[in-house]
Amino acid sequence: xxxxxxxxxxxxxALVAIAAVWLISEGVAIAQPAVPGVPxxxxxxxxxxxxxxxxxxxxxxxxxxxxxxxRGAQVKLESSSAQVTTDVGGRFTIEAPVGTTLVVTSDRxxxxxxxxxxxxxxxxxxxxxxxxEKIELRGEAPIAAAGAAQLDRNDIQRMPGTGGDAVRALTxxxxxxxxxxxxxxxxxxxxxxxxxxxxxxxxxxxxPLLFHPLGIRAIIPTESIESLTFIPGGFxxxxxxxxxxxxxxxxxxxxxxxxxxxxxxxxxxxxxxQGPLGKHTRYMLALRRSVIDFVxxxxxxxxxxxxxxxxPQYWDEQLRIDHELSSRWNxxxxxxxxxxxxxxxxxxxxxxxxxxxxxxTRFIRLTGAAxxxxxxxxxxxxxxxxxxxLDAEIGLYQRLDLKxxxxxxxxxxxxxxxxxxxxxxxxxxAGAEAQIGYSSVDLAIPLxxxxxxxxxxxxxxxxxxxFKGSVWFPDFAAWTSVAAxxxxxxxxxxxxxxxxxxxxRELVVQPRxxxxxxxxxxxxxxxxxxxxxxxxxxxxxxxxxxxxSERSQQLTTGLEYTPIRGVRLQGTLYYTDRTAxxxxxxxxxxxxxxxxxxxxxxxLAMIHGGSxxxxxxxxxxxxxxxxxxxxxxxxxxxxQPHSLNVAASWKHGRWQLGSRFSLYSxxxxxxxxxxxxxxxxxxxxxxxxxxxxARAPIHHELDxxxxxxxxxxPAAMLAYLDIQNVYLNRSIVxxxxxxxxxxxxxxxxxxxxxxxxxxxxx
Amino acid sequence: xxxxxxxxxxxGGCGQEIDPDWQLDHDRVIAVRATPPRIASGEVAELDAxxxxxxxxxxxxDPDTAEVVSPASLAGTLTRPSAHWTVTAPxxxxxxxxxxxxxxxxxxxxxxxxxxxxxxxxxSALKIVWLGAHADNPVIDPVTIDGMDGLAVAQxxxxxxxxxxxxxxxxxxxxxxWLTSCGTMHDFDLAKAHLRVEPTDPHAGSLAIVVRDALGGxxxxxxxxxxx
Numbered sequence: 001x002x003x004x005x006x007x008x009x010x011x012x013x014a015l016v017a018i019a020a021v022w023l024i025s026e027g028v029a030i031a032q033p034a035v036p037g038v039p040x041x042x043x044x045x046x047x048x049x050x051x052x053x054x055x056x057x058x059x060x061x062x063x064x065x066x067x068x069x070x071r072g073a074q075v076k077l078e079s080s081s082a083q084v085t086t087d088v089g090g091r092f093t094i095e096a097p098v099g100t101t102l103v104v105t106s107d108r109x110x111x112x113x114x115x116x117x118x119x120x121x122x123x124x125x126x127x128x129x130x131x132x133e134k135i136e137l138r139g140e141a142p143i144a145a146a147g148a149a150q151l152d153r154n155d156i157q158r159m160p161g162t163g164g165d166a167v168r169a170l171t172x173x174x175x176x177x178x179x180x181x182x183x184x185x186x187x188x189x190x191x192x193x194x195x196x197x198x199x200x201x202x203x204x205x206x207x208p209l210l211f212h213p214l215g216i217r218a219i220i221p222t223e224s225i226e227s228l229t230f231i232p233g234g235f236x237x238x239x240x241x242x243x244x245x246x247x248x249x250x251x252x253x254x255x256x257x258x259x260x261x262x263x264x265x266x267x268x269x270x271x272x273x274q275g276p277l278g279k280h281t282r283y284m285l286a287l288r289r290s291v292i293d294f295v296x297x298x299x300x301x302x303x304x305x306x307x308x309x310x311x312p313q314y315w316d317e318q319l320r321i322d323h324e325l326s327s328r329w330n331x332x333x334x335x336x337x338x339x340x341x342x343x344x345x346x347x348x349x350x351x352x353x354x355x356x357x358x359x360x361t362r363f364i365r366l367t368g369a370a371x372x373x374x375x376x377x378x379x380x381x382x383x384x385x386x387x388x389x390l391d392a393e394i395g396l397y398q399r400l401d402l403k404x405x406x407x408x409x410x411x412x413x414x415x416x417x418x419x420x421x422x423x424x425x426x427x428x429x430a431g432a433e434a435q436i437g438y439s440s441v442d443l444a445i446p447l448x449x450x451x452x453x454x455x456x457x458x459x460x461x462x463x464x465x466x467f468k469g470s471v472w473f474p475d476f477a478a479w480t481s482v483a484a485x486x487x488x489x490x491x492x493x494x495x496x497x498x499x500x501x502x503x504x505r506e507l508v509v510q511p512r513x514x515x516x517x518x519x520x521x522x523x524x525x526x527x528x529x530x531x532x533x534x535x536x537x538x539x540x541x542x543x544x545x546x547x548x549s550e551r552s553q554q555l556t557t558g559l560e561y562t563p564i565r566g567v568r569l570q571g572t573l574y575y576t577d578r579t580a581x582x583x584x585x586x587x588x589x590x591x592x593x594x595x596x597x598x599x600x601x602x603x604l605a606m607i608h609g610g611s612x613x614x615x616x617x618x619x620x621x622x623x624x625x626x627x628x629x630x631x632x633x634x635x636x637x638x639x640q641p642h643s644l645n646v647a648a649s650w651k652h653g654r655w656q657l658g659s660r661f662s663l664y665s666x667x668x669x670x671x672x673x674x675x676x677x678x679x680x681x682x683x684x685x686x687x688x689x690x691x692x693x694a695r696a697p698i699h700h701e702l703d704x705x706x707x708x709x710x711x712x713x714p715a716a717m718l719a720y721l722d723i724q725n726v727y728l729n730r731s732i733v734x735x736x737x738x739x740x741x742x743x744x745x746x747x748x749x750x751x752x753x754x755x756x757x758x759x760x761x762x
Numbered sequence: 763x764x765x766x767x768x769x770x771x772x773x774g775g776c777g778q779e780i781d782p783d784w785q786l787d788h789d790r791v792i793a794v795r796a797t798p799p800r801i802a803s804g805e806v807a808e809l810d811a812x813x814x815x816x817x818x819x820x821x822x823x824d825p826d827t828a829e830v831v832s833p834a835s836l837a838g839t840l841t842r843p844s845a846h847w848t849v850t851a852p853x854x855x856x857x858x859x860x861x862x863x864x865x866x867x868x869x870x871x872x873x874x875x876x877x878x879x880x881x882x883x884x885x886s887a888l889k890i891v892w893l894g895a896h897a898d899n900p901v902i903d904p905v906t907i908d909g910m911d912g913l914a915v916a917q918x919x920x921x922x923x924x925x926x927x928x929x930x931x932x933x934x935x936x937x938x939x940w941l942t943s944c945g946t947m948h949d950f951d952l953a954k955a956h957l958r959v960e961p962t963d964p965h966a967g968s969l970a971i972v973v974r975d976a977l978g979g980x981x982x983x984x985x986x987x988x989x990x
Contacts, residue, residue, distance in 0.1 A: 347948075347949045347952065348948075348949075349949060349952065349954070352949070352952050353934070354934055354951070354952070355949075355951075355952070396934055676877075676886055676887065676888060677790070677791045677794075677885070677886070677887040677888065678887070678888045679791065679793055679794035679811075679887050679888060679889045679980070680888075680889065680890050680974070680978050680980075682793075682937050682939065682974060685888075736780070737780075738780040738781050738782075739781075739782070739783045740788075740790055742788075742789075742790075743780040743781060744780070745779070745780045
């Protein structure tokens, strides 16, 4: 561990040197911290214009030393009392003459100054207040943990290799399993666990899926996202129902100026409108539809026995209205929805129902929230409802129809006290949440495949799992935590969360804690420990009342190093002990007999330096499990020992150029060692070898991205080209077997994945 | 069909060719037949099989070995009195005991699970003969190949470079397989399929139709085929 720390320092120094060169060469140190109590120096005009020039509309963004946007910062002209406040994304718009100075203040940072040089300012960086020795932000319960990372919309858009899709930027995060093709729309895989072990939240509430069909687009476009927070583990008590990690997306609130933008690519096209509605209300409305269903049939050879009747078509929408009711109350109404439909026939004959594959997934979530802030007190009250439907039909016999209305009230109260009980910066938080759902289910499908089980032979008449009825699942949760600074360099957070899962009638208590140590002004460490639970709600788990929740105990420790503004390094070690894992009995019923462990190390370096953005993420991971007591130890399906992502992006004038190199281990798989023909069912029954005893080869690729911005009449235009795998490295994703398992074929990644788009903003 | 397979098929392709389900030019067991597939007490069923061979036409053969997988109490029903393996349905008492062993309801047909093997090939197959009730194998009639009555011709000659329609009269409750070693079969598992022989394909080989019903019955027809 000392070795890794020393290594980190060496890497840190190298990155500091590189970053310093960037910062100096780009001259982006627009903001400087002012000494508290000393008035800012007089403005020094730097352009030919004088302060008496006519005011122009100036836009900019205020960020902290880590590159995170600062919300609520006050931006004012040095010589004027008029001021504006930054939004959630740290953005502001103000009328100011060229050559004047803007003064930026906020309650947690030092004063920063910025010269007005034109209508668009570079990022204004606010450093922590010099007199402050605080580690955590005052007045807010901690949300992140060691190893967590946050990207805002600008960062996401600069990440190459994502095809212009925000959520696919997740694949650059250390701890996220990478694969040459998208992992599907069940979500992300974190630290070698299973997709269902992690939760995806949009504005604090779960959504049932993250990707549209084929996994090439997230259900929420980049332009509708304010920020993406990735917490691979060790999250606090405000989050639950997950035994691995959390992906939190925050939708974009409307800005203070009205704008409309349209974007189209080879995949989809959409519109976003946002702006003010009166003095106290802002809105954001986005709507998107796929176009790939027009493109894809044109590129599939006519000789292939496919009839793409609806391939794949999707809509998604996002709505957000923010209203400032008073200085203490803010209200918001938001909606996220999607409708995906996919139908194909593996024949040209569209009357052949036996060769039909149909899937429709749709949901809409509507959330109303009120936030209160008065002195030491903050409160958040929200009521969210969701309607979701999954309808799938495969051939003549297999079907799955699941309809679920769900309602989720949630309340959180926080009190932040400068001093209490002899401690400093005490933050107490408590919350409660209910998730009450009712599913009507009609299914006739084969016995589900669970983690590590071999893929069964495909039998179109196999309906071993049938159920028709309805299921209630009333789940409740309550939590509380307290964080306090014991010493200027030591901060401790203690919390506990209790969940009651109504279907299995299970009450679980999950204590969690974290210690933060500020080792130097630029180096801090975190130690976290906690218990986490995932309720039985995946696949058919919720149909069986005897199945309990899966449990994990997580230990996390990390170092965070922020040597200069815009540069951040973090290293994390983790160990997760997983118990009560749900597995199949021999007769196909479920039990909680599985257990396993995940351990690993992660390194993340981020650099924001004016026109530069840099990223380095590496993770080492090892995840093993045992499916029944005394059974053999095997790898998890998504065990990926090594994953490396290095990205850099450079913005100059109208151009932005970016590149990303990825290298990661292939995933394990179970080889088939033989097969026997079942004549009556007309299929071969495979004989699996040792579970996950083979592994696909390492994959590496280079992606590039080019953006070009220009003005076209009143519109601000942007065109981008994102190319994945530019040096055409075709590596093996997995293997397919012939019908009798006597032959094996490598399924290779695509040689090149181009993505192009055009955006217009009015 | 697995969703991931569908996605994989749409997103990309396999790196190497593997034989499709309809390929006859492959060492494989195509079907095992019991005639009849269901027998009442005292009746006898005879076993044979259709094998595919790499580089040779398929053949109708007798298994070299056969064994009862379950129920163990009916192991004595399988014998080889001559060249053919046969199953003789036992009396009601033995069937009742077998139902008890398998947890079946009274009067239910008893599945006699068999494993058959073919010497020199390494191939084996599972087959069920149902005991306690009678049913016959399906009959493939009519079958139309390129507009011709398939039952009336012993040797097929079809045009190359065009779609050659293949039709049998069975509904979707039947499992249908068209197989060939000459050209490419399309919709091989539908009652209406078509064969297309491209210039690069082998222009001579075999064509087969195999039909299975829901009662364990199976039937097949074989033709030598040439494309011109």
